[in-house]
Amino acid sequence: MKMKKLLKYLETEYQKKTRQSAILFKRASRVMVRGGSHTLRLWKPYPFFMASAQGAQVRDVDGNQYLDYWQGHYANILGHNPAVIRRALEPYIKAGTFHTGFESSVQLELAEKILASLKQQGLKVRFTTSGTLAATYAVMLAMGYTGREYILKIGGGWHGASPYLLKGVKFRPGQGFNVPDSAGLPSDFHKKILITRFDDCDHLEKTFKKYGSKLAAFILEPFIGVGGFLFCSREYLELARRLTDRYGVVLIFDEIISGFRFCASGVQKLYGVQPDVSLFGKLIGGGQAVAAVVGRSEIMEGCEKPGARKMRVHFEGGTFSSHEEYMRAGLAMVDYLSQHQKEVYPYIGKLAEKLRQGIEKVFKEEALEVVCTGRGNEIVKDSSFFMVNFPKKKIAHKNPEDVWDPERSDVLLREEALKLALLINGVHVVHGGGCLSTAHTEKDVEKTVAAYAEVARIFRKYL
Ligand SMILES: Cc1ncc(COP(=O)(O)O)c(C=O)c1O
Structure with missing residues (x-):
């Protein structure tokens, strides 16, 4: 019930800012299966349609700007259009x-x-x-x-x-x-x-x-x-x-x-x-x-x-x-x-760690437990990935079962609610996170942490 209310609120807010995308999606749905060519890009209630992308940013056809952590299915390590x-x-x-x-x-x-x-x-x-x-x-x-x-x-x-x-x-x-x-x-x-x-x-x-x-x-x-x-x-x-x-x-x-x-x-x-x-x-x-x-x-x-x-x-x-x-x-x-390997990997690795820590902190402040996966290990020092998980039990998040079993992790909250809540706040993620690129800056990370903080407050209010 609480989740339904949360999703309803998020969908309404998202729809308010993406009217042109809604029109395009309706048109696309007439000629394409579910309105597109890659299921992962077709989130509910509909995806925004991209107008331009540069560096860390994507702009949609309604003029909204998003900090993007999807970066072309993780292909764009130098950001969009480098x-x-x-x-x-x-x-x-x-x-x-x-x-x-x-x-x-x-x-x-x-x-x-x-x-x-x-x-x-x-x-x-x-x-x-x-x-x-x-x-x-x-x-x-x-x-x-x-x-x-x-x-x-x-x-x-x-x-x-x-x-x-x-x-x-x-x-x-x-x-x-x-x-x-x-x-x-x-x-x-x-x-x-x-x-x-x-x-x-x-x-x-x-x-x-x-x-x-x-x-x-x-x-x-x-x-x-x-x-x-x-x-x-x-x-x-x-x-x-x-x-x-x-x-x-x-x-x-x-x-x-x-x-x-x-x-x-x-x-x-x-x-x-x-x-x-x-x-x-x-x-x-x-x-x-x-x-x-x-x-x-x-x-x-x-x-x-x-x-x-x-x-x-x-x-x-x-x-x-x-x-x-x-x-x-x-x-x-x-x-x-x-x-440029000596600059690229440590740079994105450090930014990602700052982001992971920032996200965990802002959810903690709202008494919501979050575990960010994507951290490196003793072999891979510079991991530029992050995924936000909402554990339902005390688990380490060490295998895909921990991440995808709805008994262990709140998958709906990550995949649907978090996605829309972040879009409303100017951030685009897939599976609760994504990857950093060299186009992302410390300022972008700060803005992103602020967006997650806003999301944490919304979740706290509804859940
Ligand atoms: C690990 C891995 N292997 C294979 C693929 C498939 O690649 P493509 O989407 O280019 O067919 C993907 C796509 O995301 C992937 O993540």
Whole structure:
């Protein structure tokens, strides 16, 4: 009842300031499913429609300004529309950006840069245009290489809408993460996708003991994104490496969020654990559609020379793969981060810690308990992520169950009420938080903490 009243109040306030967006959404709903193309962007009652974005700010069609922590699905580490990328693209755009369908040398430069950052011998790269495709191809390569059909993934792990990995994404009360997530797949498909618990060494050992010899791949995010902005322990990653080696399983690190986010390489470099295949996306495109599968040559060769008796894995990056414009943007981003890593990562890491502490403090002042996830650990010092959780029990928020089980955490308060309450106060977040960019300033963080304080007062009044 209290929550209903709160949501009603927030929706009314939001509607008052977003009338033009409401009109556009109504129009969009007539021609598009639920009015858009990405469910996460279509929050209730409707999303605002963006007019422009620059640095840390987004302006909507009603003229409202928001401090944005979504930053292009976490792709924009330099903020929206950064000059570094614009400068790199300007001459190319002047000359014409249309797709040619030919190879250009820029992709090879980007591939070289990514490989140089990993400092691991014997790796090869192939580009595609989305993380979903990269994850799909990586699983196909693993299956082709091992001749096995089972995949192990983490409960709460999101690797895009790849059919091979659409299980254990969404938490369902009473069932947890061990449930298929999509219609449209053969009915027993999900039986070959096995789920293990994030950062749980015991469960991993038991699962490998039982299924190790059937597994083609174990795929995980060393820093889990949607699952709660949590870092694996080194012990867990090392165990994953040992077990996959012992059972001949391909170890895939999905670094689509973590790649170039915590250092100018994969977060695997900080952990000192090398997977067989890595997935990169988001940042390596500099705001354009780029993803990469980077893996040991003998596995990657599966898409061209799989050996005499095997069929090749049909990994074609797609019509727009390694589009020159995308590659130039990606190269500019990777170059910039490599050259400025000593400033970029400590800067956003410090800002994020200030924000996390500030948010926890203002909720405490209103006697509301909040736990911010996203903090780094002894390995990753500079984490630029934050997620605001409202625990219902005394829990540590160490795994996706803690973040997504409505018995443990007030998910509705985070996902719906907090979202609208912050929008009303000029801040845009997803899942209660997001990431910092180099475009965010100390002043922005102070303004954001003030917005969370206002939200805490509203919550206190209604709940
Ligand atoms: C860890 C991870 N893997 C894969 C994907 C899918 O990437 P894309 O949205 O580019 O298909 C995402 C998207 O957010 C992700 O966070």
